Amino acid sequence: MEHAVSDIDALVREEKRLTAVESHNEAWAEGLSAGIEPEIIAEAALATAFAEILRTEGEDSALALLERMREKVIAGEFDPVRYRH
Incomplete structure (x- = not known):
């Protein structure tokens, strides 16, 4: 169950x-x-997301999320050819 x-x-x-x-x-x-411009939209979205994570979960969670996203960028997970929702 x-x-x-x-x-x-x-x-x-x-x-x-x-x-x-x-x-x-x-x-x-x-x-x-x-x-x-896309860069401005992206920066605003990221700033909003991190501000909310900081407010609700704290600095450690925000930094952990940032590190996970960094690792995904390095791994190529957001490559336009590979990226799928």
Whole structure:
């Protein structure tokens, strides 16, 4: 039974992640339509995300997230050819 609960939790988390990606994609498109450069949109999104993590989870969590993202960049996970939502 415990395995089934973790599977459900994983499905719920993935659904939330996909909804968040969709929301961010819409906001990104709106920013581009308003003439805002991608770098500015990206910096604003990252600043907002890190401010929220700092507020809710603290500095250690924000730094851990930053390190995980750094490792993904180095590994090429955001390469436009490989990146899929």
